[in-house]
Amino acid sequence: MALCLRTSSRSILYYLKSKMGLLSSSSSSLTHQHLQKPPFTAPTAQNVRDPFANFSTKVNLLSTRRFQSTKVEEQWDSLNHAHHNQVLDFPGGKVAFTPEMRFISESPVERVHCYRVLDDKGQVIMSSKFKQVSEEIAVKMYSDMVTLQTMDSVFYEAQRQGRISFYATAIGEEAINIASAAALTIDDLVFPQYREPGVLLWRGFSLQEFANQCFGNKDDYGKGRQMPIHYGSHKHNYFTVAATIATQVPHAVGAAYSLKMDRKKACVITYFGDGGTSEGDFHAALNFAAVMEVPVIFFCRNNGWAISTPTSDQFRSDGVVVKGPAYGVRSIRVDGNDTLAIYTAVHAAREMAISENRPILIEALTYRVGHHSTSDDSTKYRPVDEIEWWRSARDPVARFRKWIESNGWWCSEDESELRTSVRKQMLHAIQVAEKADKPPIAELFTDVYNVPPSNLCEQEKFLKETMKRHPQDYMPDVPV
Template sequence: MATWLLGRSRILTQKHHLPFFLASFLKHTSPSIHPFQCPLSFSRYESTKAEAQLELDHDVVQDHHNQVIDFPGGKVAFTSEMRFISDSTEKRVPCYRALDDNGDLVKRTNNVQVSKEMAVKMYSEMVTLQTMDSIFYEVQRQGRISFYLTSMGEEAVNIASAAALSPDDIILPQYREPGVLLWRGFTLQQFAHQCFGNTNDLGKGRQMPIHYGSNKHNYFTVSSPIATQLPQAVGAAYSLKMDGKSACAVTFCGDGGSSEGDFHAGLNFAAVMEAPVVFICRNNGWAISTRVEEQFRSDGIVVKGQAYGIWSIRVDGNDALAVYSAVHTAREIAIREKRPVLIEALTYRVGHHSTSDDSTKYRPIDEIEHWKMARNPVNRFKRWVERNGWWNDKDELELRSNIRKQLMHAIKVAEKAQKPPLEDMFNDVYDQLPSNLQEQERLLRKTIEKHPKDYPSDVPL
């Protein structure tokens, strides 16, 4: 605690260097959810990082000569006491929330204000995502699309994070964040086209369903590897910084992704490159069948930020208002301070990993039900919006029936649309068709002519 206090007082003395929005935060923030607990975070703005570090060490027993080792990277105090740093702090890092499970605003919360218009849009998009998931899931079950993967239970992380960003921010998604794309205006029809892999799919039918991407919406195309996007986001963020853009890169991963080498690479590079990137880790408890106890022994993801020299916050991922506030603030920090921020959103994968998975084989149904009902992020946000008088049953009925209709129509259209033409198999491997591909296309066409029945009849030749 002494360490924390020293750190805090240091921060307060630095207040005049801070942009207004940060300073106001400091005044009103309760310590336990303080986003600026790490005094070292300011080291870049001080003449010597070493001094800041030394001050922190007052609570450990230093040797009587008060000597320091002047090591590359800053001075380190000596101590005569042999003491190992424990594997964890006594208390787990608390989880920031603004709404309780009933959707009531918790006392003394320092959430970012959300307007009626914004709140209603957020709620509507959460319902849209939820509805899209349940209908596409059924469509897959009927064998009409080959695969699907829902974001159920994670609607708040999806939509609230998107709502807190600017359209100029570059998204490097994993694959359970279609809500961000939805928020940005990718239509239900476009989602359906992609899932059916038809000629209107921007990805030209080359990837499995749910591998969305849209240049127009600054949303990089999804790839199946779970953490490769993290170091890429640093490169994208570095570009934004060098171009002087008032935007950041935002990248997502799950608890499983945090075990990949790319997670380490991404966070470490981001810190060293001072890149404006926000890492959002959806800790949803499960990586297919691997629970977090089998994934890591740290206090989740949030504590990893400090080890890389990155500000971090743990947030209730099922509280849309908290997610919105954390992402909104993280974005401001990233852009203004040119530094990365790590957000760990505690949430729960209510659905199976994908349509190829049956999660009741490895986790208790009670657990799923609890998160589906008692901790449902959509219901919680709805209660808050209703309580504000911004939403009623009539709106609800209208919204749900409208989305359902749109989805049914979109699916019908997507299902009827033509498959992409055969030439799209060969295009875009390179910017131009090399001779080996020209030859292969020619040979393939001959084979198709000879054995037309071996091939799908619905692909235009």
């Protein structure tokens, strides 16, 4: 008699008992002791949902009071074997069948929790687990956060004065920049978006080098061919920023695969915003990384806004963190304004990525306090009081300062001295960068071909002749 998948668990159990004689006292030689019920075991959540799991539990309970009979044991083994065969041996792993039609819910009852160490007052939350930070590292982290904040302020002012053409700040996201960088090593490769200059700052990129790039002078490593804030440094393993959204994400996976092939004890980290997860590059990269098992950290700055588009208009899922498991990527959600939480999460992610050759997805919940860029006015699409609340109540720099002060590592005198010194260095760097010569026009045509083709040579000649005929239309400090 074959068992039907549609048969209820109760009917299956009744059938088994009848076949084994448990329903007839005349066919049983069990003693009173054998008939005693086994101890009650609370069903797990999985058992409640899975009828096959419930059936398995009942079989196990009955198996504790079997007859001491080889024939009966063989019957049980056969039935158990039949139960375990109710799966589809599909590529990628076995899939259990179920008689219950159940769709996977599109939204969980409870949102994924957010890892946090420091509360809004800069106090360590009781029983929180985090990576311990030495005084030296903590003070450097805070100093770089203040430096980044000051650098943003000065460059923003310079753009408004017409001295540079464009700028984008990282105000409100300083912890993401500095804390994540502190958890990495210089051997780890960085594929940034355009809001992670703090990572480069932590690695030793000077304020003068930042200024040279924003002004596009002859000392700019990009030879003036990039927009301001599109930094890059081979020395610091920091790949040049690309304005196109999310294109760096699959590139990071390829670089991580290279590290794996070379057996390097290093990983790759790539940064992107919540808007980047709406691009196909993000999804292709996660899938590729999971399948190829490469050491890469996907770091998403979910600041609630992709320029003027809120996350509610981008996706219906619970943020970004839930997208990781769908591709087989281990994931975590972190308070992006908590320096210690970011540092701890990235440190742990790096260890797992390298030791286990696996990708990790980190979603940092934060808020872009500044405008998207100098070309944007965020007050047109979000309330001013919302911006001010995040600026005052959730400022990551102020929160971390309270923590280092509580440890006796910082004071008001240190604060005043640091801010004065950094602003003075920034103003000096701008003055130097502004006076430096521009790269020659010839640099527009180099570094693409080993031997320039004829059409490119013709373009260069035509441009130089045009500049000579119409000097009033071009900047006088650009060498022809």
